[in-house]
Amino acid sequence: MSHANSSTTWGFLTVLGCDEQGLIGGYLVLNQSGRPLEFHCTAPVKANRAQQILFGPTLEPYLYGEQIGQTLVSKASAAPSVVYTDVPPALALREFVEMPVALVLTDGEAAEPNDSPAAASPVWRVDRSHHLAGGVMFALGANRLAVAERHRADQQTILDRWQAAEAFDLAEPFGRIRDAIAEAQRPSRA
């Protein structure tokens, strides 16, 4: 098994939806031992009425990927090798950054094969909504990942360069982000 070099860092992006407050994004940068290096979180973000109407089904990718994801990644001092997310709309971040962005699929995530026989590798629809109309799904160790159809080359990049991630449960850090956001949202203890 090949390992990434010692300066390898991974980014983990998630967005929590709070009905009243809006969306809160969290971005955690880990070293390859899984220890935290940076953490960034947004204030609540809420789409206005016009955005809701006019973005239609593209609103979530816009908010998750372009607005929240791009902003958070730009705040980080470390440039991770891969950004993982557990929310499909955040895959839209890939349009604004140079590094691969992969969706970490959980057991409950629906996935059905695309009928396209011409696909070079299996192409799956992971369409809980319209976020990932077409995605390339693949396995990395015990993790199931998907990259956007438009960036299918990211699959090979991830497989070639980041096999160290095989040993990790890539879904685990998202729990840390959720806990940290909850902690940051608490009233001050001082």
Added chain:
Amino acid sequence: MRLPRRSGPAVREATMESQAGDLTVPVSVFPTGWQAGLARGSKIKVLSAQLSGASPGVVSLPLRPKSAKFAVRSFFFAAPHEAAEPATAPERVPFVPMMPRPPAADQAPADRAPAVASEAGAQLAAVATKLTRIQPPRDTIRLEDRLFYCLQPPLETLLAGDHLDFPFHPFGYQFEGVAFLYPRVAAILADEMGLGKTMQAITAMRMLLRAGEIQSVLLVCPKPLVTNWLREFALWAPELPVTVIEGDQARRTWQWQLAAAPVKIANYELLQRDSASLDPTTLRFDLVVLDEAQRIKNRTGNTSQAVRGIDRRRSWALTGTPVENSPEDLVGIFEFLSPGYLTPGMKPRRMGQAVSDYILRRTKDKVLAELPPKMFRDAEIELTAQQRATYQMAEDEGVLRLTEMGEGATIQHVFELVLRLKQICNFDPATGHSAKLERLAADLEEVAASGRKAIVFSQWVDTLRQLAPRLAQFRPLEYHGRVPSGQRDGIINRFRDDPDCHVLLISYGTGGVGLNLQFAGYVFLFDRWWNPAVEDQAVNRAHRIGAAGPVTVTRFLALSTIEERIDQILRDKRELFDTVFSDVAHHSTGLSQSEIFGLFRLRSPHGPIDMAA
């Protein structure tokens, strides 16, 4: 030609005549200007009618702002050492390579799970079904510090990533114990004996050292337990160099100042002796751990003052009995952990709330469903006739004397009488008769016949020495204060390994804590200690992780004697503490002065006795 007229009858009557005529029409062309007119553009007059009124207004919606308009909070954490094994060690810790370990079957299980040995690392992460997260202590104020702990990976991941090897796969609750200690500046790990406090503390120290969060540790323990700690460090953290403070004064002074030793072990007595000569300005530890921390329950005692005098950043206390005699014991321990946090006289419930985030206590019945059962039986002994006569005479005389002393009777006077009577319950000093011995010998025959081993506890070395020759058929071994320290480990090893040695005679004072005797299936409490916590500690020498089968505990109780009265008081107090300290200090109190006076229906010098025997 003349054309006929087109009128009726006149035409019919006319005759045809022709007349030639010149039909040529003279044509002449002359310029009129029309061609030029055709080539000219038309002159069209356009009339505009205003149909729509004013121009419509335009509303621009800022759907895609160029820059985000929401705030982002950023937290940066100091980069820890990288995962590669040598680099994870603190700079001052010279790590040595991991040593290969003997197979599990060859080891006496000590503070470990009877699980299959694991190579840890990736395997550890693979087998772990539950991930253990580090939670920030409640007294962590800064959000950045709290997030630092929130964002740490699960312990299982950390251990695998740092290549921390374990000889045995720890239980989930042990990971939780490590996660409890790891972030805390002040903590009491108060697990019931046998749950592996030692392993949990060593693992937490190991992780902190390797993460570079601490660089110097002082462990203080009772002298008989030093070798036990050394053994456990070798087992659970073999790469950590451990220095035992010992030897003459010059050597100890050098050892105290030895900067290259990340872990130092000192015993309480030695620390007390050396405390005056230690220079607090140069001697500082990142972490001080007290084993059997109930030793410092007396805030004014020399031991307490000695440990409190050590300059340190973190303070941990390990004890199975955070409250031995009263909740005030906890105040004493907190004077070491966080001076002034608890105050004497605090109401127990308020104290319990105040310390809840500082104390972690688990009992076997809660966390170890797989631990073999512990079965108690009270052996109620009728004294022999000779013993009874001696006992009765001693009690009558003693009570009479105390009564005659009146207000001059002190707790020491009463205590002496209690001890005297308890000794008679063991052996009649006049005849050497012992009803307990007879019962013990009978039970031991069964133990020996089944190839099992038993440990027998007594408060007195003399009692143990009286027992030894009379139990010779069971090849008894002795482990108490009169056995030189250097021989004690050998005795334990022989008891474990020699199939002919069925009995270990052991004193509460010397062998009640720290020993791992889980290969013994029977425990006999030949006489009773003053408080049940000490008895529990003794019993748990055998009933602990690694015990191969159920542990049978036989508590000898001489009927109609002082032992029966003490037992009743202790039972009552267990119930009381179960009510007050449901989780913190489980039934672990001794007898008060009033209660000791009350054993003989005497009045305490401080007032009447409410609780008569």
